[in-house]
């Protein structure tokens with residue numbers, strides 16, 4: 001078994017046995033962040049205890065959360081008309097909170113259906129009593145592309161889309177221009193992977209475990225002016241205003257997850273050099289991997305239409321399910337983990353989020369060529 005470069009090169013004995021992680025989520029975290037967490041685990045910021053043992057009412061903890069909010073805003077270039085919130089319940093709770101707040105009592109809301117996650121969001125909106133409808137869908141084509149023509153309702157309260165389809169490996173490269181209603185997006189699997197122009201958006205949500213941190217934290221960007229238009233009288237934890245007014249400290253927030261996400265954000269800013277640089281790195285990684293797929297003479301087949309290909313989740317098939325099984329098993333033996341497709345579609349998927357290194361991708365490309373030589 002060949003150990004990944006990362007393990008072989010490093011002086012840290014603790015890296016022995018670490019693998020290249022292509023998990024869809026929870027997913028790879030940057031090594032410098034894990035090392036920092038490890039170095040601070042017994043005594044965080046001189047408190048004499050770990051971050052997990054601190055009260056969320058402690059000044060240092062509150063300051064850490066506010067710092068993380070400010071860092072996210074400055075990375076994205078957001079002004080004071082935006083608020084960053086730290087919630088729980090995953091992206092999936094947002095599927096309900098959004099319609100409960102903004103399309104109550106049958107109010108119209110438009111959804112773009114690009115696969116599993118947008119379909120779940122749409123169905124949840126119906127359960128919540130929203131007048132939800134699909135403005136477009138790529139279902140007839142197995143969700144292999146991002147639709148570009150949409151039939152929006154005249155009075156929609158919002159237009160909802162999923163910026164990156166984690167399962168099918170498709171991603172919006174640009175969002176609808178001059179939309180007739182404000183945009184809301186689930187950006188769980190490409191949040192902070194590229195710069196964003198959010199001028200047409202009022203809310204963005206992301207489960208942290210794909211690209212930003214540990215599971216248990218959901219990051220929401222929301223315009224307080226929009227949140228103020230939400231339905232009144234909802235239970236506190238379902239009302240965005242509760243989090244806005246309390247700086248996400250109405251009840252106990254997921255402190256450890258916020259802390260790790262905060263370190264990831266600082267890593268993007270200080271070690272990567274910001275979102276434009278992050279996007280350049282991500283584009284280059286994806287281009288090399290898609291290049292390997294397209295150059296394989298049909299042995300590996302990308303499942304997404306080239307114009308809709310995701311830079312985060314590279315989905316592909318092999319000539320047979322037997323070969324796919326062997327590919328995944330041998331990959332694992334070679335220290336390449338998490339290459340299985342989502343359980344709803346099968347096949348192979350390499351999730352190459354921010355924290356997945358060039359060496360990881362190159363190691364995968366080398367393995368793919370090797371596997372083809374032996375089995376092609």
Ligand SMILES: *Cc1c(COP(=O)(O)O)cnc(C)c1O
Nearest residue numbers: 090091092117166186188189207
């Ligand atoms: C993973 C994922 C979800 C589900 O997230 P949870 O935090 O598990 O609820 C929703 N949307 C997208 C795009 C995802 O990738």
